[in-house]
Amino acid sequence: MTEPAALVELQHVNKKFGDFVALDNINLTINQGEFFSVLGPSGCGKSTMLRLIAGLEFSDSGSLFIDGKNMDAVPAYRRPCNMVFQNYAIFPHLTVTENVAYGLRGEGLQKSELRERVQEMLAAVQLIGMESRKPDQLSGGQRQRVALARALVRRPKVLLLDEPLGALDKTLREDMQQELRKLQQSVGITFILVTHDQEEALSMSDRIAVMSAGRILQIATPRDIYEKPNCTHVARFIGDMNFLSAVTEAVHERGRTSVAVDGFGKIDFVEKLTAESAGLTHNVAVRPEKIRLSNEQTNSDVCVSGVVVSSSYWGDQSQYQVVIDDCEVTLTVAAHNSSDSLNNPLHSGDRVWVSANHSAFIRFSGDSSA
Amino acid sequence: MAVKVAKDTSFSAAIRRVFLRARPETKAYLQLSPGLILVAGALLVPLALLILASFWSSHSGGEIDTSFTLANYEKLLERPGYAMILLRSIGIAASVTLVTLVLAYPLAYFVAFDVRKHKLIWLILITLPFWTSYLLRVFAWKVILGWNGAINSGLTSLGVIDEPFGFLLYNPLSIVITMSHAWATFAILPIYLSLEKIDRNLLDAAADLGDGPLKRFFRVTLPLSMPGVLAAAVIIFIPTVGDYITPAMVGGPDGMMVSNLIQAQFSKANNWPLGAAVSVVSITSVAMLSFVFVASVRALTARIR
Amino acid sequence: MRHDGTIGRRLRKAFSSAYLFYLYLPVLILPLFSFNDSYYISFPLQSFTWRWYSELASDPSIIAALYNSVQIALVTAVLSTALGVLTARPLSKYSLRGTKSIIGLIMLPMVIPELILAVSLLVVLNQTSIGLGKWAVVLGHMLICYPFAVAILMSRFEGFATVLEEASLDLGATPFQTFWRIVFPLALPGIIASVLLTFTISFDEFLIAFFLSSSEPTLPVYLWGQLRFPKKLPSALALGTLIIAVSFVFVILAEWLRRRHSATGSTP
Incomplete structure (x- = not known):
């Protein structure tokens, strides 16, 4: 397999607004044809990063390369990237066609060619029949398509999307997620999506960068981000998580470490630690859906008893708060509402067996802040 | 890579x-x-x-001597006539301000609270006359107030009076009438804006706490609209002290104001260093007066609260 | 609401209507007497006549003054609106340090008596080689029109989405193209309103023109000269009526333009 070609590269990029650090030493490489998401809470610097790539902001230090070219002295209107803005920024005084054709004016195209490219694009985003409408006669979804068409018609190397689905309602948003993914695969352009919606990032991206307070915490595939978060911040931000404090007990040969986890006892990790780490405290986390509740004891790796203290019904699943016997640990457990569990719902006060496999546990070294 | x-x-x-x-x-x-x-x-x-x-001097021939002198200011201090004209100007401007505010407030209140549907029409109707030539409006008042003017001739021809009123034109009264008309828009709009900004829930709250309409007005509405009233007062007072057209056209000899004095120095008397000194004195005294006025009103309202 | 239909409300309505009538009284009196067939401006009215208007048309000095006025007002309106666009855009777009004092400085000519503006300009222009005449009047008029242009355009630019400009840059338009293709068309109603209103202010203005126009009188300056002659009074009324009519048409047009659309730009 050949190494993928880098298209956008940020090296040691810093950006401050007054005293506020928006980007703190960002290093990032985004590949040709990749669907890349930047995920983080609002104010984490993800939009600033996107605007930096677009040329709407300039970094204080560090460099940005697009397709191998230094973008240091290149203004926004000369960059090979186009953006879909948060509220679409459709020009209110222009029709749909005029909006889409806006960016082709400077390309020196023949009139017929221009019309052809606009028509082709309008067809691709299913806006045929809306050509002469003004933006205030369009629905939210239609505006989003205009913004998309307007950017893609310029055939950019990179398409930047700033929370493009945030203004849409839930069902429309889910449809558009699938459409965007399909569109990206058909045009083969690199997409960089900025979002605070983790489901959006997980379902659409090839890779995700998780950001917080101006830094990139982790860059990985959606599966790795969810299954193997590299720090408690990422684990906390993506999905639900139970955090437990733990102490390293012993380091075995064959590269296994056994750790005493609050409430669950000894758990084995396939990680090699030095002998000195014995006795150190740290965090261990486990996802709510990786824990099983049952009336009988199971032969899972660990199985302890506890009491349900509260339950809430969420439709496809139920969430339970369970207190493990003889310790203060409260766990959140998610159970799928499959047909057999429906016949036997749990109530608060019920005694249950709580079981999980060793592989369900994630160990964080270094930061025991949680 | x-x-x-x-x-x-x-x-x-x-x-x-x-x-x-x-x-x-x-x-x-x-x-x-x-x-x-x-x-x-x-x-x-x-x-x-x-x-x-204002620190220069003018020879009788109209030639300007640019060497530094305080002679102009000394002259202004020595001759009581100058001070009187300045005081009269301030007095007239203060009366204009007061009359305009008192007349404008109910209208602003009406548009802000009573008018629902046609607010915009009212606002445009109020601003429209302001956009017509100031000179022409003053001229129209002269036509209305004159010895043979619209009011006098109208009343005589109706047989209400035998002899025309002489007190209508060429005195401070006619200046106040004319100016309080000319500056009405500048009073109505700031007051209207500050009334419009008042949260209607506050009024309901005051009523709920047992205040009658009158008490509510003096305890809630008026204090909250004070910034608008204050702004209007300053906007009207400062330019009216130095207005030229109105006193020149309807003021007569008894209505001579500081600007007529200035204008005379720049034309007939051809002593514009003295004119400059009068300008400086009037501008500084008006600025100081406005400052003291605003500061004291603010201090007063702060104490009431 | 609870104060509906009370005596207070009815009193306020009566007062307000009367006050409005008082506001329009002078504006109604001038046209009324401009059609009255008498040298004396007094009741009872005589017969209706167009005489004073036809007298105006046959006076070459009025035509010359009109020409001066239109020239001055046109140049003043275009220049002060252009300056206003340049000023209003950054003031409404950024929260700059010193915004308040900058706006205060710009609005200063509105509170300084016009006579002082006029004489101080007179002193400067007499001392320099610029001299008096039409350009001197334009300079003085720009000083009083500029604050109005800024105020009108700032309210137009308020909430004007900066992101539209960014979108334009992102789509390959240069800053210059962005101004002409996005900012200008969206601000156009405000720009036209500003041109109309500043034209009206300059066209109506008397005092500055009186001091600075020298041998090139504007219409109001010419009118002022005519008021001394009782025989000329009726035609002065006719001239005044025409000036008021022009002002009304311009201002109503400007208000209509200004309020027709708002320039928010982004999604409603």
Whole structure:
């Protein structure tokens, strides 16, 4: 397999607004044809990063390369990237066609060619029949398509999307997620999506960068981000998580470490630690859906008893708060509402067996802040 | 990995880099500068020169002596006539301000609270007369108030009076009537804006706490609209002290104001250093008076609260 | 609401209507007597006549003054609106340090008596080689029109989405193209309103023109000169009526333009 070609590269990029650090030493490489998401809470610097790539902001230090070219002295209107803005920024005084054709004016195209490219694009985003409408006669979804068409018609190397689905309602948003993914695969352009919606990032991206307070915490595939978060911040931000404090007990040969986890006892990790780490405290986390509740004891790796203290019904699943016997640990457990569990719902006060496999546990070294 | 092109080191790229990275504030100040140059060049510099000229003197032939002298100011202090005219101007302007505010408040209140559907029409109707020539409006008042004017001739021809009223024109009263008409819009709009901003829930809350309409007005509405009233007072008072057209047209000899004095020095008397000194004295005294007025009203309202 | 239909409300309505009538009284009196067939401006009215208007048309000095006025007002309106666009855009777009004092400085000519503006300019222009005449009047008029232009345009630019400009840059338009293709068309109603209103202010203005116009009188200056002659009074009324009519048409047009659309730009 050949190494993928880098298209956008940020090296040691810093950006401050007054005293506020928006980007703190960002290093990032985004590949040709990749669907890349930047995920983080609002104010984490993800939009600033996107605007930096677009040329709407300039970094204080560090460099940005697009397709191998230094973008240091290149203004926004000369960059090979186009953006879909948060509220679409459709020009209110222009029709749909005029909006889409806006960016082709400077390309020196023949009139017929221009019309052809606009028509082709309008067809691709299913806006045929809306050509002469003004933006205030369009629905939210239609505006989003205009913004998309307007950017893609310029055939950019990179398409930047700033929370493009945030203004849409839930069902429309889910449809558009699938459409965007399909569109990206058909045009083969690199997409960089900025979002605070983790489901959006997980379902659409090839890779995700998780950001917080101006830094990139982790860059990985959606599966790795969810299954193997590299720090408690990422684990906390993506999905639900139970955090437990733990102490390293012993380091075995064959590269296994056994750790005493609050409430669950000894758990084995396939990680090699030095002998000195014995006795150190740290965090261990486990996802709510990786824990099983049952009336009988199971032969899972660990199985302890506890009491349900509260339950809430969420439709496809139920969430339970369970207190493990003889310790203060409260766990959140998610159970799928499959047909057999429906016949036997749990109530608060019920005694249950709580079981999980060793592989369900994630160990964080270094930061025991949680 | 793609091959990276090294940084563009050409001169034009360096210029571009500087420009692209310029703080938005820098660009903003650059755009603001032509307007500020106009204000500086056509207002601040001339005002400074006017102040400077007030220390010059004029020979009888109209020749200007640019050596420094306090003679103009001494003259203004020595002759009580000048002080009287200044005091009269201030007195007239204060009466105009008071009359205009008192008349304007109910109208502003009406538009802010009573009018629902046609607010915009009312506002346009109020602003429209303001946009017509000031000179013509003053002229119209002269026509209305004159010895043979519209009021007198109208009343005589109706047989209400035998002899025309003489007190209508060429005195301070006619100035107050004319000016309080001319400046009405400047009183109504700021008061209206501050009334419009009042949260209607506050009024309901006051009523709920047992205040009657009158009490509610004096305890809630009036204090909350004070900023608008204050702004209107200053906006009216300052220019009216120095108004020229009205006293010149309807003031008569008893209605001579400071601006007539200034104008005379710049034309007939041909002693514009003295005119400059009168301008400086009137502007500074008006500015000081307004400042004291605003400060004391603020202190007063702060104490009431 | 609870104060509906009370005596207070009815009183306020009566007062307000009367006050409005008082506001329009002078504006109604001038046209009324401009059609009255008498040298004396007094009741009872005589017969209806167009005489004073036809007298105006046959006076070459009025035509010359009209020409001066239109020239001055046109140049003043275009220049002060252009300056206003340059000023209002950054003031409403950024929260700059010193915004308040900058606006205060710009609005200063509105509170300084016009006579003082006029004489201080007179002193400067007499001392320099610029001299008096049409350009001197334009300078003085720009000083009083510029604050109005800024105020009108700032309210137009308020809430004007900066992101539209960014979108334009992103789509390959240069800053210059962005101004002409996005900012200008969206601000156009405000720009036209500003041109109309500043034209009206300059066209109506008397005092500055009186001091600075020298041998090139504007219409109001010419009118002022005519008021001394009782025989000229009726035609002065006719001239005044025409000036008021022009002002009304311009201002109503400007208000209509200004309020027709708002320039928010982004999604409603």
